[in-house]
Amino acid sequence: MAWTKQILRVNLTNGDVSVEPLNMGWAQEYLGQRGLATRYFVAEVDPTVDALGPDNKLIMATGPLTGTMASTGGRYSVITKSPLTGTIACSNSGGFIGAALKNAGWDMIIFEGKAPSPVYLYVEDDKVEILPADDLWGKSVWEADELIHKKHQDPQIRISCVGRAAESGCLFSAIVNDLHRAAGRSGVGTVMASKNLKAVAVRGTKGVGNIKDPIRFMREVTAQKKVLADNAVTGQGLPTYGTQVLMNVINEMGALPTRNMREVKFEGAHSVSGEAMHEKRKTDGKPNLTRNAGCFGCTIACGRISTVDQGHFSVANKPEYWGNSGGLEYEAAWALGPDTGVDDLDALTYVNFLCNEDGFDPISYGSTVAAAMELYDMGVITKEDTGGIELTFGSAEALVKVTELTAKGEGFGKILGLGSKRMCEKYGHPELSMTVKGQEFPAYDPRGIQGMGLTYATSNRGACHLRSYTVASEVLGIPVKTDPLETDGKPELVIAFQDATAAVDSSGLCLFTTFAWSLENIAPQIDAACEGDWSVEKCAEVGARIWNLERDFNMRAGLTGADDTLPKRLLKDAANVGPAQGKVAGLDLMLPKYYELRGWTTDGQLTDETRSRYRLPA
């Protein structure tokens, strides 16, 4: 079993809360979390729905291994239609709330409608209440978290919450849980706030049981924990440096997008790298990094716990930011750093704190600031637009100032909250937006890592590294080394990664296990826990089914194959230095083959044959 087989439906418009049995037929076809919630979403929501209207729904879903002892088994996902991209949104988070939800007895919560005034949902096992949140509205995630804990007199409550960014309509707002973990991408927080839902607070005491074969499950879990511990990436690299282990590596490859992707190498990369986070500061003798931390059940523990130098200009008179909190991870460090040209580690750490405190995606945000800096550089926007801020590439002061505005949805921060695509269109330069389907790029230049170009172009939620992380193969040689500058074989690679990732994202486990694990390691854990037969082949098939279902939703929402593209800068302007010098992203060499292998038409539409092969809804 492992599923609790119960879901909660919360109608925010009329305040109804109902309990439904989990559709076990769907669970066998879509596993859980990302896949299963998408199946529910597709069945219930018109793809053309206004993402910020009351008819959009928002699902918080766990996987069957969430809350179990399987390493990293604490994940949950938020599924909705994205206001940023108009596609399906599915954002995954660790921390502890996923396990809490499962411990309270719920596989997922489906939110529908819109509350007439601000509310939060309180879940204490079977007791579920929609409570007023007028006093929480207008507060940051960190403030609201403290107030909810105080109100219920219970430090063991786990909380997912939106901040002032979401309340003010920032289109890339996140849902932050446990203070500094986040369902970060695609504006899922914006949808939550549009429903007047400030937070979800969960206390679960029931436990997760009903494991199909407990003895086999514990044997698998113990063996697979050892695989993670013995692997150089998951056993050493990630605990020591976090995902920031990549900053110097990717820079050396000439694949570190710099200054809004105008360049592919950043001269200040070392200052904001994982290695730099270990170096003692001259001022107080402490390193930026205090220690690593694990999410629920995670034996890798890549999380960063960091401080900002108390004397740094960003926090000099703000003792509330002197303590430890979630530190820089690679994607955030890149977007806020190299992409804006800022090499000030303390500034980036503080800005990352603010992204967590008020809930907005540091990838989309940093990338949008980078585009604004380029517009400023070109003279398209001036101090008049920014409210007096000199928004030059490399200015830590400017970055800090506009972040404080974005967190509260004030001044020029309101413009940045539109995201890069809408902002660049507003100023008449859509070509400067480094986005696919309206979502900003993460930290890998597809000119230097060709598979990532196809990954970004075909991702079902707009530009994203977490839909098929071919960096693993093209850079790290996992599971096999492929040439990052080569396009041949990449369609096959991307499809294999997309399908496996969709399965992992539906299990309750963290994608980062796949530096050491393949489906060969994961399927036996699912099979020992869950009823049904969960072979490697079945998991891969479930992954492919999920991918096609998401694609189907997007096509019905009005997207076409023409949206599977990259910004001209990456297709036309060759990399200027490094191993990829002279290269553009060879998307045209990969996309037709990708469509063919997917069983789609030459313009990227699903065929009836593909639909019936995966038994997708008509």
Place this chain on the structure above:
Amino acid sequence: MLMKSLYINPEKCTGCLQCEMACSFENEGVFNPARSRIKVFTFHDAGRFVPYTCTQCDEAWCMKACPVEAIVLNAATGSKDIINDRCVGCKVCTIACPFGTVNYNSASGKVIKCDLCGGNPQCAQACPTGAITYIDADATGLERMRLWATKTDTAHHAAA
């Protein structure tokens, strides 16, 4: 036979709660941190995670306070164990324990506390970082001594 005791080094703890799951699975048959005998505390501002559980006091106040002799010494491990059949759920032991490591379980109407899993504590087995170990009870300072010994030794070499 050597007596062993749990030895907890918070410096190594990442806060993953594998110990809490192992404990609840061993004792309750489900993964349930809310029913774990060991708890990991997060000190957010300080950036520290600290596991905490029963130290198995020699003069165990919980045992002395129990009016029905439901808490007994396990001579093999030194743990103080709850005899469920005797426990009446009066909770006096939860008050007597200065450390808070005996707690009431409303689901069973009995108290729960660490019993070292009869000599094979599952929290220590599950801990991925060695923050929780089960070692010679008379030499729990050994690791720290070793650390200082290294430093002393280094100083000696540096001076030479």
